[in-house]
Amino acid sequence: MSSPDPRENHILEALPDAEQARLFPHLKLVPMPLAMVLYESGDALRHVYFPTDSIVSLLYVMKDGASAEIAVVGNEGAIGVSLFMGGETTPSRAIVQSAGSAYRLTGARLKAEFNRHGEMLHLLLRYTQSLITQMAQTAVCNRHHSLDQQLCRWLLLSLDRLSSDKLNMTQELIANMLGVRREGVTQAAGELQAAGVIRYVRGQITVLDRPRLEELSCECYAVVKRETDRLLPRNRIPYVA
Amino acid sequence: MSSPDPRENHILEALPDAEQARLFPHLKLVPMPLAMVLYESGDALRHVYFPTDSIVSLLYVMKDGASAEIAVVGNEGAIGVSLFMGGETTPSRAIVQSAGSAYRLTGARLKAEFNRHGEMLHLLLRYTQSLITQMAQTAVCNRHHSLDQQLCRWLLLSLDRLSSDKLNMTQELIANMLGVRREGVTQAAGELQAAGVIRYVRGQITVLDRPRLEELSCECYAVVKRETDRLLPRNRIPYVA
DNA sequence: CTGCGTCTGTACGCCAGCGTACAGAAGGCC
DNA sequence: GGCCTTCTGTACGCTGGCGTACAGACGCAG
Numbered sequence: 001m002s003s004p005d006p007r008e009n010h011i012l013e014a015l016p017d018a019e020q021a022r023l024f025p026h027l028k029l030v031p032m033p034l035a036m037v038l039y040e041s042g043d044a045l046r047h048v049y050f051p052t053d054s055i056v057s058l059l060y061v062m063k064d065g066a067s068a069e070i071a072v073v074g075n076e077g078a079i080g081v082s083l084f085m086g087g088e089t090t091p092s093r094a095i096v097q098s099a100g101s102a103y104r105l106t107g108a109r110l111k112a113e114f115n116r117h118g119e120m121l122h123l124l125l126r127y128t129q130s131l132i133t134q135m136a137q138t139a140v141c142n143r144h145h146s147l148d149q150q151l152c153r154w155l156l157l158s159l160d161r162l163s164s165d166k167l168n169m170t171q172e173l174i175a176n177m178l179g180v181r182r183e184g185v186t187q188a189a190g191e192l193q194a195a196g197v198i199r200y201v202r203g204q205i206t207v208l209d210r211p212r213l214e215e216l217s218c219e220c221y222a223v224v225k226r227e228t229d230r231l232l233p234r235n236r237i238p239y240v241a
Numbered sequence: 242m243s244s245p246d247p248r249e250n251h252i253l254e255a256l257p258d259a260e261q262a263r264l265f266p267h268l269k270l271v272p273m274p275l276a277m278v279l280y281e282s283g284d285a286l287r288h289v290y291f292p293t294d295s296i297v298s299l300l301y302v303m304k305d306g307a308s309a310e311i312a313v314v315g316n317e318g319a320i321g322v323s324l325f326m327g328g329e330t331t332p333s334r335a336i337v338q339s340a341g342s343a344y345r346l347t348g349a350r351l352k353a354e355f356n357r358h359g360e361m362l363h364l365l366l367r368y369t370q371s372l373i374t375q376m377a378q379t380a381v382c383n384r385h386h387s388l389d390q391q392l393c394r395w396l397l398l399s400l401d402r403l404s405s406d407k408l409n410m411t412q413e414l415i416a417n418m419l420g421v422r423r424e425g426v427t428q429a430a431g432e433l434q435a436a437g438v439i440r441y442v443r444g445q446i447t448v449l450d451r452p453r454l455e456e457l458s459c460e461c462y463a464v465v466k467r468e469t470d471r472l473l474p475r476n477r478i479p480y481v482a
Numbered sequence: 483c484t485g486c487g488t489c490t491g492t493a494c495g496c497c498a499g500c501g502t503a504c505a506g507a508a509g510g511c512c
Numbered sequence: 513g514g515c516c517t518t519c520t521g522t523a524c525g526c527t528g529g530c531g532t533a534c535a536g537a538c539g540c541a542g
Contacts, residue, residue, distance in 0.1 A: 060381040063460055068384045070377040085370040086363055087472050091464055092377060117358045122327055129326040132373060136311040136333060139380035140301040143309045143420040147529070170489065179384040181530060186490060202489060202538060219304055223332055231328050388499070411519065422500060427520060443508060443519060 004029050006103050008052035010076045010234060011123050019120055023113060027103040032056070034168075038079055038094035045088065048080035048110045054100030055161045057177055058092045068142070068179030069154075071134045072097065074161025076232055077127050083107045084114045084124055097169065097177065098162065123232075130224075130231045137220045145218040147180055151188045152217035154178060155198070159207060160225070167205040192216070245270050247344050249293035251317045251475060252364050260361055264354060268344040273297070275409075279320055279335035286329065289321035289351045295341030296402045298418055299333045309383070309420030310395075312375045313338065315402025317473055318368050324348045325355045325365055338418065339399065339409065364473075371465075371472040378461045386459040388421055392429045393458035395419060396439070400448060401466070408446040433457070 006020075006027050007013040015023065032054035039045055041061065049056070056079050059069045070092065073079050079102075082090040113120045141150055154177065158167055171189060175182040189205075192198045197213055199206040207213060214221065247261075247268050248254040256264065273295035280286055282302065290297070297320050300310045311333065314320050320343075323331040354361045382391055395418065399408055412430060416423040430446075433439045438454055440447040448454060455462065 058377075060377055062381065062385065066385050068381045070380050081373075082370055084366070085373075086367040087370040087468075090370070091374060091468055115358065117356065125325070126327040128369070128373075129323055129328040129331070132322075132326075132369075132376065133332060135373065135376045135380060136299075136301055139311050139376060139383055140303065140309045140420070142380055142383040144303065144307050172489075179381070182490085183492085183531095184529060186492085187529095190491075200490085227328075227332055413519075423520085424501095424522085425499065427522085428499095431521075441520085 004052065004101060006050070006052075008075055009050040009078075009103060010232060011078055011127060012050055012103065014119070014123055014232075014234070016119050019113070019118060023105070023109075023120075026109050027105055029101055030104045032096045032100050032102050034096055034099045036096040038096070039090075040093050041091045042089050045080045045083050045090075046107055047104045048078055048083055048107065049102040049104050050078050051075050051102040051161075052100060053163065054096055054102055055098035055158060056094050056102075057097040058094055059177065060092050066179065067176055069177040070138055071131055072157050072161070073131075076161070076228065077131065078124065080107070080110075081124075081128050081131060083110060084121075085128070097173070098158065098167070126231045130228045133227045133231075134224050137224050141218060141220040142179070145220065147178070147184050148188045148191065149216065149218035149220075150178055151185065151192070152213050153221040155205070155207065156210075156213060156217055156221045157224070159210070165207045165210070167207075168203060169205065170203045245293060245342060247291070247293075249316055250291040250319075250344060251473060252319055252368060253291055253344065255360070255364055255473075255475070257360050260354070260359060264346070264350075264361075267350050268346055270342055271345045273337045273341050273343050275337055275340045277337040279337070280331075281334050282332045283330050286321045286324050286331075287348055288345045289319055289324055289348065290343040290345050291319050292316050292343040292402075293341060294404065295337055295343055296339035296399060297335050297343075298338040299335055300418065301333050307420065308417055310418040311379055312372055313395075313398050313402070314372075317402070317469065318372065319365065321348070321351075322365075322369050322372060324351060325362075326369070338414070339403065367472045371469045374468045374472075375465050378465050382459060382461040383420070386461065388419070388425050389429045389432065390457065390459035391419055392426065392433070393454050394462040396446070396448065397451075397454060397458055397462045398465070400451070406448045406451070408448075409444060410446065411444045 006024055038049060038056065051073060052075050056073045057069045058071045058073065059067050061067045079094050082088060114124065141153065154174065171185040172182045175185045189200055193200050197209045199208055247265055273292065279290060279297065292314060293316050297314045298310050299312045299314065300308050302308045320335050323329060355365065382394065395415065412426040413423045416426045430441055434441050438450045440449055
């Protein structure tokens with residue numbers, strides 16, 4: 001971005017002027033390079049991150065090394081929910097899946113703002129609920145849907161968090177996120193390419209036919225999208241008790 | 242229970258005296274018969290439920306009727322998280338999986354207490370985080386583990402929420418919760434019975450060898466258990482900012 | 483322009499769980 | 513006792529995704 005602005009993050013954007021004035025001076029713009037780990041399972045969180053153009057995956061890693069993504073966070077949300085939820089740590093790993101930037105706030109500063117019980121609290125809680133929806137839907141999706149469908153869902157979730165129709169990610173990476181074999185992704189992506197829905201060139205995916213992608217996806221994408229839009233409307237709504 | 246007491250629910254138990262005095266008069270003890278639906282996907286919630294000896298499953302139902310449990314709630318928690326999270330509704334169904342009782346509170350009363358930003362808020366948020374852990378782990382489990390392992394996990398989660406070693410539930414019901422075929426559960430349960438771990442008689446499961454059950458389960462049970470115990474210690478801990 | 487590392491394509495046997503179908507067994511009701 | 517419903521056991525073919533193995537393709541460094 002030529003002139004980074006905290007308001008590129010939807011949560012920060014939605015804050016009332018007074019809260020923005022209080023918080024923005026303490027925000028620090030940090031680069032988010034690919035594969036950067038924001039926290040490991042069980043780490044005490046020091047900061048909360050508000051992505052602008054980066055995408056972060058939350059994933060669980062098992063003892064045998066198998067992994068699975070449970071949610072993806074972009075400029076609609078924040079990383080470090082367990083800070084204000086009170087747990088301080090969480091058994092997941094947060095890893096940058098698409099490079100970019102984020103605004104960072106110290107945990108202490110965030111908690112202080114949260115405990116003023118103002119709009120920030122309500123925004124963060126609503127965002128957390130949308131995160132819950134995404135995780136729950138991921139659980140169901142993992143149970144019932146085919147790899148082909150899940151790949152479509154995953155591409156759409158990423159696409160929504162970028163301003164471009166190009167994704168920079170290898171099949172290996174996608175496989176890790178979905179918790180499947182790399183060969184499976186090759187297979188599924190090959191079909192999509194043959195159908196003219198995407199173009200795939202060595203770590204760069206271009207989406208050619210988004211409507212078709214939505215058709216091929218399972219319903220999980222739509223459910224999550226609808227719920228996210230409902231919970232996080234992009235304008236300033238005062239809290240109603 | 243011979244003399245029901247709100248303190249059988251761990252959240253209510255953990256409240257300071259002042260908050261208990263304020264809330265308990267408004268609690269209503271309600272029966273929770275098997276298969277009772279507390280809310281359907283998208284329903285506006287009117288009450289929050291604090292189970293004492295009942296168990297409630299949160300499950301997602303897809304368009305084609307397929308379903309999957311995303312979390313289970315007993316006397317350690319509450320049903321109706323989306324009320325104080327701000328969403329008012331949630332795309333899941335809450336259904337009683339093991340009959341018993343619960344204390345009920347109107348949504349308005351709960352929100353009023355929540356917005357006092359006292360111990361109730363912190364307890365509910367910490368509980369919500371443990372719920373998040375459970376959902377995330379379910380997602381991973383659905384991806385990577387065998388039906389046999391998942392059955393063990395599920396039995397343990399239920400067992401922890403009951404005071405008995407007997408579970409009243411048909412294989413059909415379990416299959417619905419796990420999102421698998423009934424025959425699959427028959428198969429897996431048959432193996433457990435042959436191994437002397439459980440005894441199965443027409444809708445009644447008796448756990449004979451719990452340690453063995455834990456060994457046969459995937460790590461998911463232990464992860465969720467540890468995290469739940471960490472987040473919700475059974476004593477009154479003042480909030481530290 | 484050559485070589486090497488990374489990324490992608492393909493192949494083959496294997497198996498868990500699915501869909502389907504049906505049979506026996508236990509318990510309740512009249 | 514006899515009937516009917518519910519619950520459980522078993523069988524069989526099918527398929528999606530896994531594990532493994534290897535070959536081509538692209539791109540960067542030297």
